[in-house]
Amino acid sequence: MEIITYTGGSVQTNGYLIKTESGIFVFDAPEGINDFIGSKNLIADHLFLTHQHFDHVEDADIITAKKYSYADYDPDLVLDQRAREWGLAINVPPFSIDQILKGETSITIGDLTIDILHVPGHSPDSLAFHFPSEGALFGGDALFAGGVGRTDLPHGEHDTLMASIVEKLYTLPKDTRVFPGHGPATTIGQEKRSNPFIRG
Numbered sequence: 318m319e320i321i322t323y324t325g326g327s328v329q330t331n332g333y334l335i336k337t338e339s340g341i342f343v344f345d346a347p348e349g350i351n352d353f354i355g356s357k358n359l360i361a362d363h364l365f366l367t368h369q370h371f372d373h374v375e376d377a378d379i380i381t382a383k384k385y386s387y388a389d390y391d392p393d394l395v396l397d398q399r400a401r402e403w404g405l406a407i408n409v410p411p412f413s414i415d416q417i418l419k420g421e422t423s424i425t426i427g428d429l430t431i432d433i434l435h436v437p438g439h440s441p442d443s444l445a446f447h448f449p450s451e452g453a454l455f456g457g458d459a460l461f462a463g464g465v466g467r468t469d470l471p472h473g474e475h476d477t478l479m480a481s482i483v484e485k486l487y488t489l490p491k492d493t494r495v496f497p498g499h500g501p502a503t504t505i506g507q508e509k510r511s512n513p514f515i516r517g
Contacts, residue, residue: 318335318336318337318378318451318453319335319336319337320333320334320335320453320496321333321334321335321336321357322326322496322502323350323353324346324347325347325348325350325353326347326348326351326372326375327400327405327406328372329405329499330339330345330347330348330372330373330498330499331345331347331360331496331497331499331500332344332345332346332347332350332353333345333455333496334353334354334357334359334361336359337370337427337429337436337490338343338427338428339383339426339427339428339429340363340375340426340427341359341360341361341362341363342361342362342363342365342426343361343364343365343380343382344364344365344446344455344469344496345361345366345367345369345373345374345455345457346364346366346373346375346376346377346380347372347373347374347375347376348372348375348376349406349461350380351376351379354380355377356417360381360382361380361381362382363382363383363384363385363426364380364382364383364384364385365379365385365444365446365455365517366384366385366386366387366414366444367432367443367444367445367446367455367456367458367478368387368394368439368440368442368444368457368458369386369388369390369391369394369395369425369440369442370379370395370396370440370458370470371395371396371397371407371409372395372407372508373408373457373458373498374395374409374412375407376395376409376410377408377412377453378409378410378412379391379410382412382414383415383416384412384413384416385414385415385416385418385424386414386417386418386444387417387418387419387435387442387443387444388414388417388419388442389414389417390411390412390413390414391442391458393471394440394441394448395409395471396470396471397409399470399471400435401489402483406488408421409485418429418433418444419435420435429448429486430450431446431447432446432447432448432449432451433445433446433447434447434485434486435481435485436456436457436459436478436480436481436482436485436486437474437477437478437481438459438468438473438475438476438477438478438479438480438481439457439458439459439465439466439467439468439470439473439478439484440458440470440472440473441472442464443457443459443461443466443481444457445457445460445485447489447493452492452493452494453493453494453496454489454493454494454495454496454505455496456486456495456496456497456498457497457498458496458497458498458499459478459481459482459486459497460482460486460497460498460503460508460512461498461499461500461503462495462497462500462501462502462503462507462508463483463503463511463512463513464500464512464514465478465479465500465512465514465515466498467475468479479515479516484513486505487508487509489502489505489506490505491505492504492505492511493505493506494508495508504513
């Protein structure tokens with residue numbers, strides 16, 4: 318499985334392209350990733366959204382792939398109006414979700430099985446996607462290298478996020494590579510040893 322990282326948009330958000338024998342998987346859709354996919358002469362087959370905050374879905378509407386998310390498009394989750402109030406020139410076109418993942422714990426596509434972890438706290442729709450066969454986790458804005466997702470946005474809940482990390486993510490194998498929504502990759506073991514924001 319080849320993992321290609323793209324970083325772009327107003328707040329430097331990571332999106333990931335995964336080249337597999339079962340197709341091209343994309344995790345999150347920050348601004349510019351659709352052109353990036355095209356520059357690689359690739360066509361996305363599946364787009365998974367870790368959550369719907371504006372910086373993760375700006376290109377969601379124009380990516381021609383089957384789209385997966387915890388919930389249908391919801392402007393109350395996207396928060397682009399709030400971003401405009403902050404002075405960001407953000408306007409996210411509505412997008413359609415093909416498969417709702419709320420309540421699902423795994424999905425199999427071709428030869429790949431992806432575990433689906435609901436990790437609310439940063440946003441109520443936050444999901445992390447774990448490839449157990451590859452030891453890789455695409456975690457959105459739950460857990461970062463040396464940090465955690467912010468919880469001061471609408472619907473954020475600090476205690477809920479801490480519980481999501483400790484109970485869902487920290488139970489994964491310590492060598493699991495974590496590919497977050499912002500910043501560099503890390504591992505579960507590294508964060509359990511040294512992340513200063515998590516207790517217990």
